[in-house]
Amino acid sequence: MQNENPTFSVVVPAYNVAATIHETLVAISNQTLADFELIVVDDGATDSTPEILKNYSDMRLRVIRQSNRGLAGARNTGIFHAKGKYIAFCDADDVWEPEKLELHLAHFENDSNVGISFAGSSMVDENGRQLKVSQSPKLKDITAADVFKRNPIGNGSAAVIRREALECIAFRPFDEHERDWWFDESMRQSEDIDAWMRFILASDWKIEGVPGLLTRYRIQSGGLSANLSKQFETWTRMRDKVKATSPELAERHAATAESYQLRFLARRAFMMRDGKTATRLAFQSLAVSRVPLREETAKTLITLAAALALKLFGSAFDPVKNLKTANAR
């Protein structure tokens, strides 16, 4: 029986995630707050994801299959079908702590002006082993500049959104005849930060965090560092949208935000053990703006030093150990 008025809709985009999705679903099923519908959008998976979903037993699960539209397109389909008062996203390789939904509900009910509630994340490696790093962002008084520079929401499994508030970022491209877009499906990266920036520049709903590390966020150390330049390119598209919406904000913070983004990419290159790319990006970050050096001196210097060390000493150097004194993003 379907719940017609669930408190939460949990949306899980799933594309070829056979290795991890079961653990993700179990963590959702085991939430201390039980009043939710679970919408998994099978985004045209070609592995055994559909079988895993078929065999997963939870009355609250609905599977929607579509031909591949990418992460943003899968989330949008989930939103389109969602009936909950709040919509929570969880990527199919991340794992929630049991109290996550309960804590966000308390947060929303405590302050009716909160539009997006999020929390920090601990980090795990591919095998689910806890790393010593975490995402512990700023939680309160979050401004557009904070989101632009540091994206406190952090990852795709942290945010829970009040349905009513989400409508402020709905739009319909000319060629789309089926449903609205909330996340921009023409972006294959940076779709999160893009949506959060549009949200905070479109509304006076608050983006606010609750204390605690409520998601175990899986760091993928694989991947090609060649993709990082593409990722940067998508980020600049987001920046250009911000420029159009708020010239003032862009004028004041675009260089700093770019510098932080390059530093973030330098750290990604580092995780991929590409010392050369990491070093290049870290220096590029410094060249664009000195503000991160002033605002986050230790982390900026550590990024640079670690990148250089990896470049000079190669894989004899253990990346994770050297990152543990600072946040991963």
Place this chain on the structure above:
Amino acid sequence: MIQSVVHIVDDASWGGVNRLLNCLVGDNSSPNRDQHKIMRINRGLTKAPQIEADVIVSHMSICWKNVAFFSSLRSTNPETPLIHVEHSYSERYVALKVANRARFEDLLRLSYALFDRVMAVSKPQAAWLARRGFVQPSQLVTISSCVKLGSFEEIASKKPQGQITIGAIGRFHEQKGFDILVEAFAAAAPADMRLLLVGDGADQTKLEKLAQRKSNIVFVPHTANPAEAMAQCDLVAMPSRWEPYGLVALEAMAAQRPLIVSNVDGLRQHIADGAIAVAENSVAGWIDAIIRLSSRDAVEALPVGKGAINAEAQFIQSWNALIESLTTNSGKSQMAA
């Protein structure tokens, strides 16, 4: 009973409010039974005069400088119903321009509390004022702004021939977002398409620079008859960054011009009435729109909004009903309670 209604305006709002009142007064064939008059208030005045009126309507902007004036207006005219019309603020305005939110919200709550009614100029603005609790439900009224539309209706069947002209009409100010449109047009529009920018304002030089001396981007100043400029346009673009209502949209619909707007604030009401939303209010988003509209067939296939149908009559009726509700005995005793 004939009521006398005094509208107080400051210099900044005079032009727009004047057009609004012209519409409110009605015309010879159907005059409004109430008497509406304008009173201009000098900026920076802190003491309000005693005003002989059955209802006083403020069109002044809410700001800390005006708080003293508003409280003086309230105390000097304790028995007269006071209405504030919110022409300035909207949710997007707050999101983009207000750094100190808590202080701004205090200002709104404090100022609105001095009035018997606060009037939203569009449904989306009303929804925002209500949701945030800036205005109590019993205090909030919504009357979409209006101006005389006759001169626009007259040009409805007179469409330009030949090259396609997109019109952008309004103040040259960050709010209107014409910079986004000009940049997109300069980058992507075919040479036989024309962008007509009608207006003036502080950003004129900036816009001219973005236009890169392209001969198909034309600037013309406002004229006494705004329908004249509209007559030269095939369609109207409104790339506003924020917009409590957006009168130009209503005028475009009266003139049967298709209308492309950003999906913000009061413009959402016009979208509900048939305006077309640009997917993304950015240079890339408008380039996409311009390319799609570069043929006459494409422009002629566009729908025309229905927001202007009956708009004037509705506007006058709503105002009459509001004035009546505030001046009948039951209205007054309710306020006293």
